[in-house]
Amino acid sequence: MSLATPVSVQKLQTALHAKAKEASGYRFYALYDKMYRKDVLAFAYQCCRANGGAAGADGQTFEDIEAYGLERWLDELAQELKSRTYRPLPVRRVYIPKPDGRQQRPLGVPAIRDRVAQTAAVLVLEPIFEADLQPEQYAYRRDRSALAAVRQVHKLINTGYGEVVDADLSSYFDNLPHAELLKSVARRVVDGAMLHLIKMWLEAAVEETDERGHKHRSTRNRDEGRGSPQGSPLSPLLSNLYMRRFVLGWKQLGHEQRLKARIVNYADDLVMCCRGRGEQALATMRDMMQRLRLTVNESKTRVCKLPEEKFDFLGYTFGRCYSPQTGRAYLGTTPSQQRVQRICATISQATRRSQTQRDVETIVVRLNRLIIGWANYFCLGPVSKAYRAVERHTRRRLRQWLCAKHKVPGAGTARYPDDVLHEEFGLVRLAQRTASFPWATP
Numbered sequence: 001m002s003l004a005t006p007v008s009v010q011k012l013q014t015a016l017h018a019k020a021k022e023a024s025g026y027r028f029y030a031l032y033d034k035m036y037r038k039d040v041l042a043f044a045y046q047c048c049r050a051n052g053g054a055a056g057a058d059g060q061t062f063e064d065i066e067a068y069g070l071e072r073w074l075d076e077l078a079q080e081l082k083s084r085t086y087r088p089l090p091v092r093r094v095y096i097p098k099p100d101g102r103q104q105r106p107l108g109v110p111a112i113r114d115r116v117a118q119t120a121a122v123l124v125l126e127p128i129f130e131a132d133l134q135p136e137q138y139a140y141r142r143d144r145s146a147l148a149a150v151r152q153v154h155k156l157i158n159t160g161y162g163e164v165v166d167a168d169l170s171s172y173f174d175n176l177p178h179a180e181l182l183k184s185v186a187r188r189v190v191d192g193a194m195l196h197l198i199k200m201w202l203e204a205a206v207e208e209t210d211e212r213g214h215k216h217r218s219t220r221n222r223d224e225g226r227g228s229p230q231g232s233p234l235s236p237l238l239s240n241l242y243m244r245r246f247v248l249g250w251k252q253l254g255h256e257q258r259l260k261a262r263i264v265n266y267a268d269d270l271v272m273c274c275r276g277r278g279e280q281a282l283a284t285m286r287d288m289m290q291r292l293r294l295t296v297n298e299s300k301t302r303v304c305k306l307p308e309e310k311f312d313f314l315g316y317t318f319g320r321c322y323s324p325q326t327g328r329a330y331l332g333t334t335p336s337q338q339r340v341q342r343i344c345a346t347i348s349q350a351t352r353r354s355q356t357q358r359d360v361e362t363i364v365v366r367l368n369r370l371i372i373g374w375a376n377y378f379c380l381g382p383v384s385k386a387y388r389a390v391e392r393h394t395r396r397r398l399r400q401w402l403c404a405k406h407k408v409p410g411a412g413t414a415r416y417p418d419d420v421l422h423e424e425f426g427l428v429r430l431a432q433r434t435a436s437f438p439w440a441t442p
Helices: 007-022 038-051 062-068 070-083 112-130 146-157 178-186 192-203 220-224 235-252 278-291 337-350 360-377 384-406 418-424 430-436
Strands: 091-097 104-109 163-168 206-209 215-218 261-266 269-274 302-305 311-313 316-322 329-335
Touching (some): 007 038, 007 112, 038 070, 038 112, 062 070, 070 112, 112 235, 146 261, 146 311, 146 316, 146 329, 163 311, 178 192, 235 261, 269 311, 329 384, 337 360, 384 418, 384 430
Parallel strands (some): 091 206
Antiparallel strands (some): 163 269, 163 302, 206 215, 311 316
C-alpha cells in the first residue's frame, strides 16, 4: 500500500516542480532547509518504515528508534542537519544473487538515519529533476513503469524498427563518476549545503563483514571518485539524472534522426530500436558511453535483427511468436525463460522442508502472493504457456510440502489432487487469469 503524501509536502513539491518546469534554466539556491522541515523528515521516515529493510552498519532498527521515541529521534536528526554536524555512517554492503545465479550483485544498506535523510533529500530534489528527465526514461518515476517501457519497445518493433541494440552497461551504479554527476546536479541546484551533502553520501565508506565475522571498511568510492551504492534512496534519482545526459545527447546531437534509432531506458537497462542501422547506432552509443566514463559490457551487448533473432528486456523476450489459433507469425513478447525459472526457484525456496512447521494457510497465502505478483507484471503477450509452467511447479511443490508435513508416502497426487489444492486449500489458478488481461492473448 502506497503512503499518502502529506498536504504540506505536496504543496512544497508542486511549487518546486512548477518552478522547474516553468524555467528550464532556473537554479535552486535554498533547498537544504526544506530537508529538515518536521513534516518532510516525518514523511521520509514513514516511507523508509514502509519499505522495511535491515539495519545499517550501526545495527539500529526501526523498533529501536520507536522504543527510543520517534519524535525525539527525528528532532535530533533535524538538529544535526540544521547545525550541519550531520555525517553519514558507513554503508553496510550485502550481496544478492543476480538473475543468472552465477554472480552476485552488491547492495548498499545505509543506516536508517541516513536512509531517512536521503529520502528527505529525494522528496525535495525529485520534483525539480522530474521536470528535466526525458520521456525515454521509465524507471523510478510516477506514472511510468517497466511495463510501460515494455509496451513502448513492442510498439517500436511493430512499426518498422527491426534492428535492436540490446545494450548492457558494466556495473552502472558502481561506475557513476562523481564529478560529472555533481555537475548534472549543480545544473539545477546551487545550494552549497545540499551539494556537499550529496557528495558526502557518494563518498561514504563501505563496510563489509567477512566469513569470520570481521568487519572491513573501504573508501573506494571516495578514492576513485565514482560509484553510488545500489540500495540507497538517493541512487535511483542520481542514476536517472546521469543517464539523462546520454538520452538527451543522443537526440540533441541528431543521432536519433540520422540513425533512426529510438532509445528506451529503464535504470541501467537500455535498448535502442533502429530502422536498419543498428551497427552504426551501436558504435555511436559505445563512443558516447566512453565519453561519459561508462563501460559497455561487450560480451552482453549486441545488435538483434528481428524477426530472425530474439532479445530480452525487463524480463520479457521479444521476437517472433505464433498465434495458437491461426498459426500466424507476429512480433510479440513472452515472459522470458529466465524469469519463469526464477519464480519457480522462489516457489521452491518457499516450500522447502524447513518450512513444514508452518500451517498450510500461511504457505498458501505466501505462494498466492508470489505468483499473483509475478503474473501482475508478466501479463503482456501470450502468457498462457508460462502461467501453466508456473502453476504446475507450484502445485508439485505444494503437494511435496504437504506430504512432508503430514508424512504421506509417495507423490501425494491421490491425497492432494489438483482440485483439492485449488478449491480446498485456496491456491490460485493462474491459467484462468488471462481472461482478465485483454492484451494477454495474441
